[in-house]
Amino acid sequence: MTATIGQTIKKLRRENGWTQEELAAKLNISAQAVSKWETDLCSPDISQIVPLTTLFGVSADVLFGIAPDAMEADIEETRRICDLPETTNEQALSLWEELYRRYPHSNRIRFEIARTHEFIASADEPREIFLEHFRNAAVYYEKILDDSTDHELRSKTIYFLHNVYNLLGDRENVLRIANMGGDWGTLKAEMLSQIKGYEEKTLWCQEVFRYYGEGAAWALIGMDFPDESAKIFAYETAVKILDLVYCDGNKAWISYVYAALYNGLSEMYARAETYDEMYAVLEKWYDVSLFEDNLPLGEYRYPGNPFLNQITYTHDCATSHGERECMLFHLENSVFDPIRNTERFTELLEKIKSMPGIEYP
Secondary structure, rough: OOOOOOHHHHHHHOOOOOOOHHHHHHHHHHHHHHHHHHOOOOOOOHHHHHHHHHHHHHHHHHHOOOOOOHHHHHHHHHHHHOOOOOOOHHHHHHHHHHHHHOOOOHHHHHHHHHHHOOOOOHOOHHHHHHHHHHHHHHHHHHHHHHHHHOHHHHHHHHHHHHHHHHHHHHHHHHHHHHHOOOOOOHHHHHHHHHHOOOHHHHHHHHHHHHHHHHHHHHHHOOOOOOOOHHHHHHHHHHHHHHHHOOOOOOHHHHHHHHHHHHHHHHHHHHHHOHHHHHHHHHHHHHHHHHOOOOOOOEEOOOOOOOOOOOEEOOOOOOOHHHHHHHHHHHOOOOHHHHHHHHHHHHHHHHHHHHHOOOOOO
């Protein structure tokens, strides 16, 4: 029979030769709280898990009395059920949340819950409900970054959380998450030094240049400007710089950066009532979205980028017509109300709604 967390705490406390009062003092809580844990009247608050594992020198698995193999099996079984065509995103969320109650320390389950919140969010929902799903996703992603030392999981979490905060318009957190990757320039220089052959070095130098083009665009999105005209000029300049970097036309792996710039620029043009420029930008965004929504499962999202070539569309990170839905949600903004009922705007909406793309199960 698996021990309860209270029984495990009691056992570990005694093994360390501490009284309930001594353990309580180390945790800055009352001895009564420790007593309630050990008699299973209540469980420790989530904020106490890391201090407890640190004090006892054990993993969270040991603290919760969980057999890692059993947890892995439960995660895989839940994923299998969630991947069934008849399982809705809402049902999948309930399944992952139920599993999380059993394994509240699991960062992998937190990641699944966060991604499922993103999958559920639909442009057809009221704006506040749509945004609430992304706020919930951000909470779970942040817990992963606070708790996980798994490099691969942290990298995926940083990537998705950056997108979530960008969609929420949270500029402060967009920049904070973007900077969590550390000194990527130094890292890439170290990688370059290990590559033999001029042609290979040239390729990687180009990729470094492209990265900084992308970084400049993200920095721009988080900046404050003295007025709207300065902001428009800056966004237009960023697009031109990226166009020069991708003069060969291979914009596939950086399409999400273009989409972010087009998102902001189209709103600015609408406010300035320069509608021809606005429609031109929205058409470019449509082309970017067309690429995103037609990328088959299992294919590299960024085939030209050796630093991101492990990111693929899988059942875990694919969103059916995700970019189309982003465009439709964006165009609900009140800034477009003055032209909402015009023939040209209606035709654009219909074009976006009928955008061809791959349907994911």
